[in-house]
Amino acid sequence: MGNYLGSTNQQQQDMLQTIGLASLEELYQDIPKEMLVENLAIPAGKSELEVRRILEAMGQKNKVFSTIFRGAGAYNHYIPAIVKQVAAKEEFMTSYTPYQPEISQGLLQSIFEYQTMICEITGMDTTNASVYDGATAAAEAVNMCLEKKRMKVLISETANPMTIQTIMTYFSSREIECIITPQKAGVTNLSVLKEQLDDTTACFVVQQPNYFGGIEPVEEIEQLVHETNAKFVMSVNPVASTVLKTAGEVNADIAVGDSQPFGLPMAFGGPYIGFVATKEKMIRKLPGRIAGETIDEAGNRAFVLTLQAREQHIRREKAASNICSNQALCALTNAVYMSTMGAVGIQQVAEQCYSKAHYLAEKLTQINGVELGNDSSFFHEFVTSFPVANEKILAKLEDHDILGGYPTDQGLLWCVTEMNTKEQMDQVVVLVKEVCEK
Helix, strand or coil, X not given: CHHHCXXXXXXXXXXXXXXXXXXXXHHHCCCCHHHCCCCCCCCCCCCHHHHHHHHHXXXXXXXXXXXXXXXXXXXXXXXXXXXXXXXXXXXXXXXXXXXXXXXXXXXXXXXXXXXXXXXXXXXXCEECCCECCHHHHHHHHHHHHCECCECEEEEECCCCHHHHHHHHHHHCCCCCEEEEECEECCEECHHHHHHHCCCCEEEEEEEECCCCCECCCHHHHHHHHHHCCCEEEEEECCCHHHCCCCCCCCCCCEEEEECCCCCCCCHHHCCCCEEEEECHHHHHHCCCCCEEEEECCCCCEEEEECCCCCCCCCCHHHCCCCCCCCCHHHHHHHHHHHHHHHHHHHHHHHHHHHXXXXXXXXXXXXXXXXXXXXXXXECCEEEEECCCCHHHHHHHHHCCCEECCEEECCEEEEECCCXXXXXHHHHHHHHHHHHHCC
């Protein structure tokens, strides 16, 4: 592919030398070997049209399933046509950083409206706009909680593994102790949490619903965490927050999450958008940008970036975070989705997710040898174990153009949304039964 890059071989070597690397391959040393393509096999001297055809042919190897029963952090929801229509307008697609409010009112308002709706969803006072994804949001929230005498971070084992890994990566080079709180029956083990909490604990991070779909006892967790004056960070699914108690209602200090379910396609993993919402007392610790409402000299409603003495304006060594951008187009997409669906529409989506997931779980566990992973309540994800290998179940479903649950040590992690019909769920049950009772 080097023949099609704009830089020369010498320029590439000069850049590598500057950052202390010997080859382009070293740039990707942290990526698992099985994920790397050694050779794209594109012949030299091809035209743009010919290269495009070659790459499109490669793209055809991607498998896009017509029916999806998998979540684990990225969720298949219906996106009304108007969402893409509005977000694709050139004035939004090409807009730049809104440092000059006098020429950026449209973009600033879209960010402000997004922030307002995220606050309503989470029950918090203020939010940013925004960070790269939900895992980054969780790590940034932890950073907000650190104090000189509180440098221990507790993370529930039931959080998304990628969230845990991101937090660990953030603080691996600092003297921050990150400790995993184990699970019990699919939710956080409260007895162990109580033992781990002390006056050196900065915060506890829990996901609601958690990675395995379980609904955590967040009210009990909040009491335990705040008894030691540590901060309580809740990573939430914004759809579930319309039917479960919000982070604000359970007195969490910070709510984080990924608002990909609000109008963003799964898109092979991104781009997504993370949010960090908090109480007013912690607003000055929020990373990223905050759009605020004011009035102009004529007394008209206007919008500006507020609390700007931040990462992008102060000396790097004094910055609390290196987040200085925002996912403006993704935030706009979220805002259009939430406006289109409305509070009632989003709640109906949540209710469909809940009821359909419980229907599928009930039908699957009627098959001999199929059991739920645990007895905890769940929203729209749940784990089932089988008398046969996970791979056999998934292969059978794939033969019928169905993407089954995500394989875990406990079994398959299923996800059901409003996109799944009763006919599709019944078909899954029939196919699983064929494999299990063969």
